[in-house]
Amino acid sequence: MKTPVFAFCTRSAQRTHAVVLLALAASVASGGVAAAIVGGFRINLTPSEPLGLWRIVALDRPAARGDLVFICPPLTAAIREGRARGYLRVGSCPGAIAPLIKTIIAVAGQHVEIGAHVTIDGRPIPFSDLTERDGAGRPMTPFPGGVVPAGSVFVYSAFRSSYDSRYFGPLPASGIVGLAQQVLTYAP
Structure with a gap:
């Protein structure tokens, strides 16, 4: 059975990872889409x-x-x-x-x-x-x-x-x- 990647992280580190992933998703959803099309x-x-x-x-x-x-x-x-x-x-x-x-x-x-x-x-x-x-x-x-x-x-x-x-x-x-x-x- 695989251990989830976040299992070894502290709650603070887990929140930081979640915020970074959310920010990445938001950037893709806004300006990232235009950049992807141009790219x-x-x-x-x-x-x-x-x-x-x-x-x-x-x-x-x-x-x-x-x-x-x-x-x-x-x-x-x-x-x-x-x-x-x-x-x-x-x-x-x-x-x-x-x-x-x-x-x-x-x-x-x-x-x-x-x-x-x-x-x-x-x-x-x-x-x-x-x-x-x-x-x-x-x-x-x-x-x-x-x-x-x-x-x-x-x-x-x-x-x-x-x-x-x-x-x-x-x-x-x-x-x-x-x-x-x-x-x-x-x-x-």
């Missing part, structure tokens, strides 16, 4: 990727299949609908949408087929089955498929209810903010 840190509160603290890392090369990225979607009809339905959080991208954390599974020139699941150049993508209705019972309209256009990427999350390119199609690679790096996360 390239983001908090993910959606289940598409592990919950918690993430860091945006500069991408100094062309985006590639397999990259886990932060990306800002353009304000298309599908993105507006996703925002109206509550699929997308408020954030710093155009239209006040938070950057999405998604994996690039296809790049320009690759052929995407959408059926019961996704295939890229004839290769099935694991865990890519589509959802016919969202949690509120509203119908989900899948992207019809096709060739990923030049300068675009097709993004995805293995979380079944993720709102990703299966529904809104390829996104401009110019919207990539950077690579997504886990800092302190929790996957339930």
